[in-house]
Amino acid sequence: MNEADLVAFIAAKTGAGGVRLGALRRLPGGAVKQSWAFDADIAGGSVAGSQTLVLRAPGPSGLPDSIPIGHEFAIHQAAWQAGVPVPEPLWLAAPGAARDAPYYLMRHCPGTADPRHILRERPPAIDHAALALDLAASLARIHRMTPAAIDPPVPPADPALRLIQTCRNHLDQRVTAHPVLEWGLRYLELNRPKPGISTFCHRDFRTGNYLVGEQGLVAILDWEFAGWSDPHEDIGWFCAKCWRFGTPKRAAGGIASRAVFYTGYEEAGGPLVDPERAAFWELAAHIRWAVIALQQADRHISGVEPRLEFALLGRRLAELEHEILNMTGAA
Amino acid sequence: MPAQPDSLALLAAARDAFCEILLPRLPEAAYPEAGRIAQALDIVLRELTTAANRQSAGLSEPAAKSSRRLATDIRAGRYDEPGPDRDDLHNKLRRATAAKLAIDNPEYK
Numbered sequence: 001m002n003e004a005d006l007v008a009f010i011a012a013k014t015g016a017g018g019v020r021l022g023a024l025r026r027l028p029g030g031a032v033k034q035s036w037a038f039d040a041d042i043a044g045g046s047v048a049g050s051q052t053l054v055l056r057a058p059g060p061s062g063l064p065d066s067i068p069i070g071h072e073f074a075i076h077q078a079a080w081q082a083g084v085p086v087p088e089p090l091w092l093a094a095p096g097a098a099r100d101a102p103y104y105l106m107r108h109c110p111g112t113a114d115p116r117h118i119l120r121e122r123p124p125a126i127d128h129a130a131l132a133l134d135l136a137a138s139l140a141r142i143h144r145m146t147p148a149a150i151d152p153p154v155p156p157a158d159p160a161l162r163l164i165q166t167c168r169n170h171l172d173q174r175v176t177a178h179p180v181l182e183w184g185l186r187y188l189e190l191n192r193p194k195p196g197i198s199t200f201c202h203r204d205f206r207t208g209n210y211l212v213g214e215q216g217l218v219a220i221l222d223w224e225f226a227g228w229s230d231p232h233e234d235i236g237w238f239c240a241k242c243w244r245f246g247t248p249k250r251a252a253g254g255i256a257s258r259a260v261f262y263t264g265y266e267e268a269g270g271p272l273v274d275p276e277r278a279a280f281w282e283l284a285a286h287i288r289w290a291v292i293a294l295q296q297a298d299r300h301i302s303g304v305e306p307r308l309e310f311a312l313l314g315r316r317l318a319e320l321e322h323e324i325l326n327m328t329g330a331a
Numbered sequence: 332m333p334a335q336p337d338s339l340a341l342l343a344a345a346r347d348a349f350c351e352i353l354l355p356r357l358p359e360a361a362y363p364e365a366g367r368i369a370q371a372l373d374i375v376l377r378e379l380t381t382a383a384n385r386q387s388a389g390l391s392e393p394a395a396k397s398s399r400r401l402a403t404d405i406r407a408g409r410y411d412e413p414g415p416d417r418d419d420l421h422n423k424l425r426r427a428t429a430a431k432l433a434i435d436n437p438e439y440k
Contacts, residue, residue, distance in 0.1 A: 028363075168406070171402075176398070177398040177399040177401070177402035177403075178398075178402065179398050179401045179402045179405060179423075179424060179427075180424050180427075180428060182401075182402040182405040182406055183405050183410075183420070183424060185406070186405050186406060186408070186410075186411070190411065248440070308364065308367045308368065308371060309364075309367060311371070312367055312370060312371060312374075315374055315435040315436075316435075316436075317431070317435075318428060318431035318432040318434075318435045318436060318439075319432060319435070319436050319439045321424075321428045321431070322428050322429075322432055322439065325421070325424060325425060325428060330420075330421040330424060330425065331421075331425055
């Protein structure tokens with residue numbers, strides 16, 4: 001990232017007379033896009049003062065389902081306007097607007113997204129019950145959003161079938177076949193519910209993708225997969241065992257029971273949760289995550305973005321397949 | 332006694348040295364990546380040990396059954412109905428998955 005360019009961009013957006021930046025620090029998390037925090041001293045203009053900002057930018061390689069950064073910024077703005085807890089989005093540098101564009105800036109929110117910290121029970125423990133209710137209410141609010149910048153602009157006729165086809169399309173491009181994933185996809189195909197309502201969905205709503213501070217939930221992060229779907233996809237993703245980080249008995253994100261989360265979601269105005277439909281989407285979550293893990297490993301294997309973290313994700317497949325067999329009566 | 336340490340012994344020694352000597356001296360910010368390095372070394376050690384055990388027992392690598400064919404048949408619906416074929420499929424999938432899990436994450440519950 002060219003510092004002078006970033007200074008010029010911030011000055012142009014704020015009307016500041018002077019901007020001084022600290023070093024960029026890479027923040028953990030994010031499937032594809034990268035987030036960098038930095039301190040900024042802004043003299044004059046619309047946001048004068050010392051503050052910490054976050055720059056969000058595409059990584060060197062991508063995943064097929066990750067939306068363009070401009071769409072993500074528009075969705076992030078829509079979430080902010082809808083009252084969903086998110087870091088305040090600031091300005092988009094559209095492609096061509098700056099040397100390192102596209103990227104966008106947001107305000108930094110203090111807190112942690114680290115599941116090991118959020119889920120631990122020893123003091124100072126986070127109030128998991130309150131956190132579960134805040135997350136449920138946030139998800140209900142997300143599902144009421146109607147942002148204009150979604151591509152495609154209309155919901156799929158059958159979100160479950162779309163997921164099955166997307167996964168199969170990816171598996172067809174691989175050198176190695178994955179019979180367990182094929183079994184899981186066939187099971188989904190034969191047991192999928194009739195299409196119900198579709199809403200705007202986050203599609204990566206899980207522990208690890210929200211910030212928690214001393215007072216509880218701070219912000220929902222990582223909107224790069226957002227789009228239309230069955231709202232049960234988000235509920236199933238949140239409750240899937242693969243996102244409980246070693247606390248399998250607390251089904252809802254490792255922090256609460258499904259019942260607490262479902263009830264909180266409905267009481268916050270979300271549509272009624274159909275437990276069978278949610279269970280279907282929990283299985284779908286394991287299969288979709290398995291496919292994403294393979295895609296992440298490809299980023300390392302291809303040499304485009306070699307990182308041990310990505311390589312190890314490919315080795316998560318066995319545990320996901322183990323769960324898929326358990327959930328489909330094959331174990 | 333072998334004339335020199337084999338690859339497995341070297342790797343095990345490197346893993347132990349990393350985890351016992353270097354890792355405790357690293358700054359906290361380096362723990363996640365250090366943990367991933369230890370995890371990767373553990374996976375490779377288990378994989379090499381499994382291969383070595385199979386070799387010393389005179390077992391060849393399982394014939395590369397056409398998993399592509401299996402995947403195609405599953406998608407085409409050949410195993411949709413309960414019965415011996417589907418039971419056989421489940422047994423194969425279970426065994427293959429258990430073998431992978433034993434290497435990649437043997438403590439997974």
